[in-house]
Amino acid sequence: MQVNEKEFKPTIVAFCCNWCSYAGADLAGTNRLNYPADVKIIRVPCSCRVNPMFILRAFQRGADGVIMCGCHPGDCHYTTGNYYARRRMTLLFSMLDYLGIERERTRVEWVSAAEGAKFAATMNEFVETVTKLGENKRLEDLRCKEK
């Protein structure tokens, strides 16, 4: 197989809630489960701390994909946080899709503290998806740049 010299490496931001998903990511590490280094995790107390602004900001600064992970619905450490997060993200992602932004660049996944394997598998799959999409240009180009 020919190795592409300028292989595209996406920038992926993963927001993980402290109690489930961040612990799940730790477990993936403890079990030495590989996933691409393109994923960088930001720890938040709960998925409900994730402001849509953060996601747009990440895209603005060059992220190619943003994924948010939280406790499974019903298991939120703060009882209800992920239920609000679920509504917020559903609407935000739907809006981005509506604006013509590739919907595969955004994702929500519920990962428990015991699901290290799921975390790694999710990240592998997400990176693969985003890599196929290539660089994130549309959100930036939504307005024509003045020539």
Added chain:
Amino acid sequence: MQGKMIARAKELLQNGTVNRVIGWKAGDFAYDITPAVFNSAEELDAGFVYNDFCGANFSKYLVKESRKEGKILVFLKPCDTYSFNQLTKEHRIIRDNIYVVGVPCDGKTDGETLKLKGITGITGIKTEGDSFVVDTLYGEKTIAKADALPERCLSCKSKKHVAYDELLGEDGEVCESNRFDMVEKLEAMSSEERFNFWRGELSRCIRCNACRNVCPACTCERCVFDNDNSGIAQKAAADSFEENMFHIIRAFHVAGRCTDCGECSRVCPQNIPLHLLNRKFIKDINEFYGEFQAGEDTETRAPLNIFDTEDVEPSVVYEKGGN
């Protein structure tokens, strides 16, 4: 109607129910009508108008006005009352300091639209059946309402007042509206087509902030875009991305609170169909979480401040098909 309204306003001023009136005032031209506060019967006689150009939604003005000394009289059209309720629910207006008189509305046009239809030299307007009869320097012109009304009136969601202290004229009903047709059309497009559509629209934005300033849901003490500490402040956009962010964040901030009054699109000097962003959220909320009309009452929780354990997963966005 105008006469009735002035007469009632005078009575309420006279008997001390209110000490001032917010209403529409004639400008230099017949069609450039502006909101104004009237303090006396004389001022009402001199400038108060109510006609088919009186489109402005007064609800937002009450955020400041209701915090002033004394009670204020406000005339609200049916769609304005939804914004009014929403602001009451969010404690943004002090209900006790306001006296609401509901007035009927059959759709409001504006000078720009008429001019585009070739009607110039406008000196007055009146409704006759399904048409506007426009007085011009060149004589009377008749135009069908269907041709002269903005989108928001053509797809009117309700002619029913949801908040008032008294009504002048008959109250209407909630309408069967086709207001989501365009959203559906966009949804049916491919991702590429949607992108091109919005690129065409949003590219015209000059960031004048008119949409934000007129929006009855945008009443923050200080907007995040003006707040240096918010981390996303932008007085003048540094890059094109910020413009996109502005519209997405603004739509998100009013999601579940926007009553679909259409003021944003009405005031946009670049004619960007901003209401299509808000309506997308409204449509999604209706589909995902059940029918919800912001401002319908002052009790129901906003859809983003409540949840159901069986809510749809965000993956619904990918699973709906298309691309």
Added chain:
Amino acid sequence: MSKVTKEQVLRSSGVNVLKCMRCGKCSATCPSYDEMEYHPHQFVYMVEKGDLEPLLNSDSIYKCLSCYACVERCPRGVEPAKVVEGIRNAVLRQSGMNHIKAENIPEMLDEDLPQQAIVSAFRKYKR
């Protein structure tokens, strides 16, 4: 005759024999038990061990009624009947021509006969 491998049987049957916990409920529920030289649980176990020859040469593969009682009752979802079917298929594939021919099918069709039966007949009534 080329050698039938365990992998072949596992692939064609789609069964993961390692899920078996050796409870024997398949054989306990089997209506053809007494007819069979090897019983459903033995099929699963012997395939796991790779001990295929006795099964391939046994009449048991034709004694299985494919009633799927074992599949229905297995607490681990192992699906023993499919293992039996896998072995049977391996034998049939190797034995070449079928006794009935495709061109004869139309005249055999009749409303009361399920088409499934014809398909199985292809497998069972070899020359």
Added chain:
Amino acid sequence: MQRIGVFVCWCGSNIAATVDVEAVSEALKSEPGVVFSTNYQYMCSEAGQNMIKDAIKEHNLTGVVICSCSPRMHEATFRKTVQGAGLNPYMVEIANIREQCSWIHKDKQTGTEKAIILGKAAIAKVHLNAPLTAGESPVVKRALVIGGGIAGIQTALDIAEAGFDVDIVETKPTIGGKMTQIDKTFPTLDCAACILTPKMVDCAQNEKIHIYSYSEVTAVKGFVGNFTVSIKKKARYVDTTKCTGCGVCTEKCPVKNVPNEFNLGMNNRRAIYIPFAQAVPKVATIDADYCNMLKNGKCGVCSKVCTAGAIDYKQQDEIIEERYGAIVAATGFNPIKLDNFDEFAYSQSKDVITSLEFERLTNAAGPTSGQLLRPSDGKHPHTIVFVQCVGSRDTSGCGKPYCSKICCMYTAKHAMLTREKYPDTDVYVFYIDVRTPGKNFDEFYRRAVEDYNVHYIKGMVGKVAPRADGTLDVQASDLISNEQLHISADLVVLAAAIEPDKSARPLATMLTASMDTNDFFTEAHAKLRPVESPTAGVFLSGTCQGPKDIPETVSQASAAAAKVIGLLCKDKLTCNPCVAHSDEMLCNGCSSCEKVCPYGAITYSDKEFRMPDRTTAIRRVAAVNEAVCQGCGACTVACPSGAMDLKGFSNKQIMAEVDAICK
């Protein structure tokens, strides 16, 4: 500008093998604000910690970034370290370069590059950190035990023993739970009632223990040390303070056809009943579904015969609110429903019974007064077949994937007792595996085989078919002799799997405690914190955490009690300082934050403000109760104006991390 020190840990070779630690500390040296950067073999060691302390003093550091293992591992350690050097503990940020970097990447260059970015993000965040002070919250010195079975009873007794008040909430009219229905206990064959009922009486008599029987928890608010719990006392239509438990009403009541749940419906009770003779509290309860008086106002016999005047047909459900420092879940188990196992003919034949029904049939207080009789014709069964693992270890979806743990032992007990009492009975036990890990357990099972001649057959029953002559045809496999057996049995006993009580799932939601896929409560740590839930202040006792026998349940119950006592001994708990706070100048007063707060930590009030134009204005603004706020951040996103922010995870801090990562 902060003066930041960066400390890169090798973690022996755990990090150093796939991350060039030297390169990382070197690269981070040139980040803005970094005045010191180094690396060391084990930062968490005493030498490593001293290195950090020395550097703080020597370089006047105002912020510290440690690139090491997960913050979940050593964040607390390093916070203490910097505090020891006079720095605010919240001026530390950890870059996780072990679990989320060195351990998942094999290529050193990749690992090093990622570690540098993670370090940069932590530096960007620490620039915006502010010193935080943790508040304190008081501990309510009272515990709540939910469930009054042997687990709940033991936990409550132990907590009371330590001198703390404890309440038991039990949904049934009496405490005691499943153990009251059991005849004898393995492996000693003590009579269950003889060892349980004294404990029930102890509960009733202990002045530190209050029993809410026939009650359920309907809402839980608050947090560790300070829960507010709503308890619904269901109307039993009997004044418990007046009822003497004489039982006259239960004999005179004309409604005689109510299935007796204590005997699993194998006999009947009256509409007013006391579940069994040793019930605690020993008071009557009216079953509103059957009582004629409550249904159509015609009867009133119990009221007439009650000399104590305890009957009160007008009684209503009552909701009381009580405050607790700790909550113990002890909701227990139930045998599964056997609807999915029709092959065993449970629904077709009365002579196919569950093991718990068998317990009642052999219990002296049971429907047959302890005579083992067939439910169908009341005759002695001469051939009994026990079927193990009915619904246990079942991954087909019909049953439960786990081993129910107790069935092997109780079946050995049943088989043995049957053979002892009725030596003319043939007893067969069909097993997949016999699992007897436990003190004197295997010896017990071997006694059944060797001394009592119980026929243990390796294999499963495939089908039970009722025959016309009243016997049951049991078709099973004997895997050892490789034959299919047909046994003509008089009685078939199914060892049904056990599952958590249905009340556990809604309770877990109320408690914000997590559950596994089988609805067992999850422990904080499977090995090291087995009796604590991950939710602070919530503890686990008995089978709600997983299948257990009685000795195990009791030891776990006592362990949970010890944990509760440890908590209640404290006068104050240190709060999490990473809480929400509202910028009053930005607050719209819209109440969005208040609506999404799960703890009710946000309140609104009208306050007078000096406005920029020198006027004063009264505005409605939000305030956060820092002792109640748990720092989830739901409010920060609900707030449209950005007035609400979270300390330690502020909008700006998170965006700084985003920026550093995406650069």
